[in-house]
Amino acid sequence: MSKQSRILCSALQHLVMSAEEAAAMIPAGANVGMSGFTGAGYPKAVPGALAERIRAHNTAGGQPFRINVLTGASTAPELDGKLAEVDGIEMRLPFQSDPICRARINEGTMNYADYHLSEVAQYAWAGFFGKMDIAIIEVVGIREDGSLIPSSSVGNNKTWIEQADKVILEVNHTQSLRMEGMHDIYYGTALPPNRKPIQLTEPDQRVGELYLRCPIEKVIAIVETNAPDRNSPFKEPDDASRRIAEHILKFFDSEVAKGRLPENLLPLQSGVGNIPNAVLEALDSGDYKNLTAYTEVIQDGMLKMLKSGTLRMASATAFSLSPDGIAEFDKDIEFYRERIILRPQEISNHPEIARRLGVIATNAMIEADIYGNVNSTHIMGTRMMNGIGGSGDFARNGYLSIFMSPSTAKDGKISTIVPMVSHVDHTEHDVKVIVTEQGLADLRGLSPRQRAKAIIENCAHPDFKPMLLDYFERACASGRGMHTPHLLQEALSWHEQFEQTGTMRRE
Structure with a gap:
């Protein structure tokens, strides 16, 4: 041509x-x-x-x-x-x-x-x-x-x-x-x-x-x-990503059994990255069929799900494919063209539609605090990583908003569950579920103190769980207010210690 x-x-x-x-x-x-x-x-x-x-x-x-x-x-x-x-x-x-x-x-x-x-x-x-x-x-x-x-x-x-x-x-x-x-x-x-x-x-x-x-x-x-798109190849899911995915699928199974989700779930929104791709991989290897996606990007995992029949169709605003994913898409465009719709992002991310369809939103986080506030953008509160992207569009307006991260970072020197997040992108009002490889905390219907207990017990790494419990118990005993107990002089001390010593651990 x-x-x-x-x-x-x-x-x-x-x-x-x-x-x-x-x-x-x-x-x-x-x-x-x-x-x-x-x-x-x-x-x-x-x-x-x-x-x-x-x-x-x-x-x-x-x-x-x-x-x-x-x-x-x-x-x-x-x-x-x-x-x-x-x-x-x-x-x-x-x-x-x-x-x-x-x-x-x-x-x-x-x-x-x-x-x-x-x-x-x-x-x-x-x-x-x-x-x-x-x-x-x-x-x-x-x-x-x-x-x-x-x-x-x-x-x-x-x-x-x-x-x-x-x-x-x-x-x-x-x-x-x-x-x-x-x-x-x-x-x-x-x-x-x-x-x-x-x-x-x-x-x-x-x-x-x-x-x-x-x-x-x-x-x-x-x-x-005459140049291809350029996206980084996705890494194979590591053990932490797989465990996070297992917790989410078990949660979905439970919600279906309780009648709170249909058997083919609700339209899926998936953030970009290796953990969301691990969730897609786990869904594809399970018993779910005839799923749909209403999301921002089509990732490698969604192509596989479309081919296997786990996913019936996917609506997005863009592709985010690895080189292998691009090759697969190019090889069989006619198949995918019948099952993929690309829309303007003001429609793919529209709050009205996310609320109407009842989207299940799964997005990564940098850190969460014990009350359910989530930081998606800033390292140690001041240094921008990437940006909030579309996570807020779906978290506030979807039927379910799930935030995921390994429980530690920097070779275990940072806890991603902290007393108070150093920057807030998603408030406790918009966060329904928090998941790490340690477990899943369903925060719906819980008061702040109940949320704190659920997050510390289910999501914190064992190396940091005693420190978080100690902080929470002393905050409750301080008499400063029992609705959302905090020790203001210590709330961000974990981040300060990391900045000064290179670790949040207290040996």
């Missing part, structure tokens, strides 16, 4: 140019909305060319050249890494996972705004981010009427195209044209007071269009690329 056949709109064919020529159209200080969500569907060429332009400009001296970068979620080294390396990002939002970005954020040389992913499109429309100057969007192809065949992620692409004054398109020939028909682009959202209910009542229901609308007059450049 010739490259020209990917650009069928005759009015746009004359705009094909190099990445360097396209990057030259992006001015310093611009607000740039880029495609991309968890290493899928991000522009592969223009960001790198722009980074080289910024490097040359800054080397020559003068006013620093920076832009503001808005995406769907995290991207990849070709985008975040290259722009961060040349100090080319003034503001980054709403999520990142790049080590160079992270370093710049934590050293204070890059501004970063961490948002619930469902809210980003709304905030853009409300003008909170300022005027959108340029959108850089990867697509699979351009149709005769100028509409766009979306790539391996949808994210905020609809909003960036609508909001931007100008659009640069990357047509990626590595992304298969056979993905056409997999997407569902909903154009019915609005700001208050003009909102209407989203008529999506089943995970496999389609409510939108197959293509992205893009006014031809907005397009200023088209760059043809």
Whole structure:
């Protein structure tokens, strides 16, 4: 198939140019909305060319050249890494996972705004981010009427195209044209007071269009690329991940037996990472069939579940596949196209739909405290890891919100169950279940002191359990208040000790 056949709109064919020529159209200080969500569907060429332009400009001296970068979620080294390396990002939002970005954020040389992913499109429309100057969007192809065949992620692409004054398109020939028909682009959202209910009542229901609308007059450049998505390969689940998965499946079995979950559960939302993949693997090896997923990303484990019949269908906004997962998807796209729907993230993460469908949310955490508050983002309270992502969208609005982590980190020097979290992303009101390899604590219907006993008993590592019990008992005896007992002078002392000595252990 010739490259020209990917650009069928005759009015746009004359705009094909190099990445360097396209990057030259992006001015310093611009607000740039880029495609991309968890290493899928991000522009592969223009960001790198722009980074080289910024490097040359800054080397020559003068006013620093920076832009503001808005995406769907995290991207990849070709985008975040290259722009961060040349100090080319003034503001980054709403999520990142790049080590160079992270370093710049934590050293204070890059501004970063961490948002619930469902809210980003709304905030853009409300003008909170300022005027959108340029959108850089990867697509699979351009149709005769100028509409766009979306790539391996949808994210905020609809909003960036609508909001931007100008659009640069990357047509990626590595992304298969056979993905056409997999997407569902909903154009019915609005700001208050003009909102209407989203008529999506089943995970496999389609409510939108197959293509992205893009006014031809907005397009200023088209760059043809031939590069794959880049996601890190998933590690084989370790013993702790498998034990966490076993606890969750046992919990599901119990909930089904009690009539609180149907036999095919409820739509699954799974965060990204090795522990969520271990849960998917455990589900696939069990007796559950005809499951559905209403989530953000399609991971390797979901492809396997679709093939085995454990999972009937999956709705998401992007793929997050290892190289092996990409190869499997490419090999059998026709099979997956009938069972996967990719939507804008304002729909995949929409609170209205998560509440209506009764999503079961499973997400990783950095730490939880004895009362059920969860920190998903900050190491020792101050250093950003990645961001809250979509976990809050589902935790507050789903039927079940489950947070998971090994009970220790840093070779046992850190307890992930602490007296008080050093940063709060999910309050005790939104956290229903906490799981470590030690066990599972079902917090529903419990008072704060009852939650503390359940978390310490079931989730804490044996090396830290006596310390947590000692803290809790002394807090209860302090007379400072028995609803949520704390010793304020000690509540964060575990983190302080780690900062000073490199361990939370007290020998």
